[in-house]
Amino acid sequence: MIDFKSELNDQQYTVVTEGEGPCLVLAGAGSGKTRTITYRVAYLLEQGAPENMILLLTFTNKASREMLGRVEKLMGRTLKGLNGGTFHKFALGILKKYARTIGFAPNFTILDSEDSKDLMKLAMEEVGLTGTSKKIPSAKTVHAIASFAVNADRGIADVIEERFSSWEHLADDITAAAERYHDRKRMAQSMDFDDLLKHLRNLLQSDEELCKTISGQFKYILVDEYQDTNKIQSEIVKLLSHVWGNILVVGDDAQSIYSFRAADINNILDFKREYPGAKIFKLEYNYRSTQSILALANSIIEQNKKQFKKTLKTTGIEGARAELLPAPTPEDEGSILAERIVQALHEGVPGREIAVLFRAAHHSQQLEMELAKRGIRYDYRGGMRFFERAHVKDALAFLRAVYNPMDEIAWRRMLTLYPGIGPATADAIYQLTRTGAAHKAKDMLSKRSHEGYAIFERDWREFEKKEKHPAVLLNHLVEGPYRRMLEEKYDEPNARIKDLEQMRLFAERQGKNLGRFLAEASLQESYAADAQKDKSEDERVVLSTIHQAKGLEWERVFVINLVDGEFPNERASKEIGGMEEERRLFYVASTRAKRQLVLSYSIMGGFYVNQRSPFLDEVAKHIVNAHMGRRTNDGGEVEYVSEDEPFVSTPRNASKPRSGFLSSVEDL
8 A cells, every 4th residue: 555645755655645527737847747647647546546547647657657567656556447648649549540530441541740841741732732932831731730720720811820920921822721621631531639629529529329339348548748738628628528527637837838839828727717726736846946946937927827826845955045147248248158168077976967058049050159168968859950051051152151261061061052952963063163164154054044043143243243352252142142041941030040140249259360260160060970979878968949958857957048039938928918927937947956947148149238137137036147348368378257246126228229239249
C-alpha cells in the first residue's frame, strides 16, 4: 500500500484523494504536476478502479511513457490495460474501430507533414493557385492556414484575416484549395493529423448512442497540459466524459504560450462554465526555484488580467535576487554573457545546467559567436546555428565572390540562387568566368537560364560598384537583390532578413577590411563546428528558444535581449491577447531557473537607442542591476567590471526616445 499522505504535500494529497467529478488542477511551474497525476492514477487503482477504465491523455509520447512508467513503479507491477497516449494516438485507435461509420475503410492511411504538403500542392494546382510570383503562398503556408482553421474550428477567411493578413486578397482561392485538399484526402482514404481529431469529435457528436458506448468505457479521464489544448481537443474531452463525468484536467494558464498552434487559453479559463460545479485545485508549492526567483515570477504574471491567481511558494531557500545586465551594445551583451558562462563553468557548474533562453532564434547570434570563439560547446535548440543558416551562407557567398573572383564554391552557391540556373549551368558559367570568357555564357544557355543569368548580370554589376566595405555590401544585399530573392522564396522572410541585418551590424563593428571580415566569419563557423565535436551532454551549454524550453529546468538561466519590440515581440503584442501571452513567455523563461536568474539587454542597437523591455520595469523591485562598464587592463585587453546596485524603474521615455540617434556609446 502506498502512503499517499506522507509522500505528497497537502495540496497534492487533496487532488489525489478528492479528484472525483469534473476537476481543474492549476499546477504552477515546478509544483510536481507529473507526480500528482501519477499518484492520482495509482490511488484510483488502489481504490479498485479497473485499469481499462482509466484514460490518460498527454501531448507527447515521451510524457505518456514517463507517466505510465511511474505508475507501474508505484504499483510494483506491469499495467497492460491502462489507456494512455497522445490525443492523436487515442483518436487513431477509436477511428480504426469505427472507420466505416465515418465513410472510411479500416485500412485508411495517415499522411505525415511532407505528404500533406505534397497533396496540398496538387490541390492548389487544381484550383489554379499556382505560379512563381511572390504573391502566391507556398503549399506549406496554405496547409498551415488550413490546419489552424481545423484546430481552432474557425473559417479559413477568419484565420487569414487574423494571422495571415498578407494573403487576404487570395482568401477565396486558399479556401478553394483547402476544400479540394480535404476532398482529395477522402478520395485517397487518407487522413492527416488534424483529421484524426476532427473526425473523432464529429463521430462523438453525431451519434449519441455511440458516444455513450465509447465514453462509457472510461470512468476516469485525466488530461495533462490542458492549457495547450485547442478547441477540438477540449470538445473531445467533454464528449468522452459524457457518461461518468470524472474528468480531471491539469495545466497552468500562466504557461499558455502556444496560441500560434491554435492552443486556446480559454479552455482553462472557462472550465467552470463548461463544467458547472467543477472543483478547482491549486498546486503552488514550487520544488524547483528559490523564493527570490519565484517572487519575480509572481510579479510578472500578476500583471495579466485573464488568469487564475496563484502565488508560487518555495520549499527551499530564499536565494539571491535576479541580476540585470545592461550592456552597451549587442556585441558587448554577447561577450559579457559568454564571460559569465565561462565563470560558471570554472565554478564547477556543468554545462548542461546552464541555459540561455531567447524569444526568437536570431537573438542568439552574438552569443553564439562569442561562445564559439572561446571553444564553449553548446546545444542549440529551436533552429539552426547562425552560420549554418542557408540565407547567411548565401549572403556570404556574394561577398566571397567579389573579394575573390576565383572562389568556385561561392560562385556556384550565388549563381544557383537565380531562376533557371542549376549546379551544372552554374559550373559552366564559373568556368567561363574563371578564364575571362564570361561574355560567351549567353550563347550556351537555355531560354530560362538566359533570363536568370540576365538578372544575375544586372545584380552583379550593381554589386561590384559598391565600396568593398562588408557592411556596405551586406546593406546592399539586404535592401536589394537578396531581399527580393527571400521575398520571392519565402512567405515569411522577415526572420531571415533580421538575421542578415544582425550580420551587417557585426560587419560594422569589424571595420572596413572585407578580407578580415570574411576570415572572421569563416573562423566563427569553424569554431562552432569544433565546439560541437564533443557530444558529452555534461559539457554542453544549452541555447534555446523559450518555446523549446518549456517543461525544462537548469541551475543557471540567462534570459537575453529584453528589448522592447523584440521581447515582447512587436508583432505578437499587437494581436488580441498578445501582450499577455508575451508576458506568459517571460514567466515561463524565468521559472526555468533553479538557483540563479540573469536578465540582459543591449542599450544600443546599431546607432539607435534600444528601449528596454517593459517587463523589466514590472519586476524592478526583484532584480539587482549589475552595471557593466568596459575598461582596458594592464595587458591591453578589454574587460568588463560589474558593480551591483538596486534597479530603479524610471519612466521609460523620460531621458531617451525609443529610437534616438547616437554617434557612439560615449554619448550615453
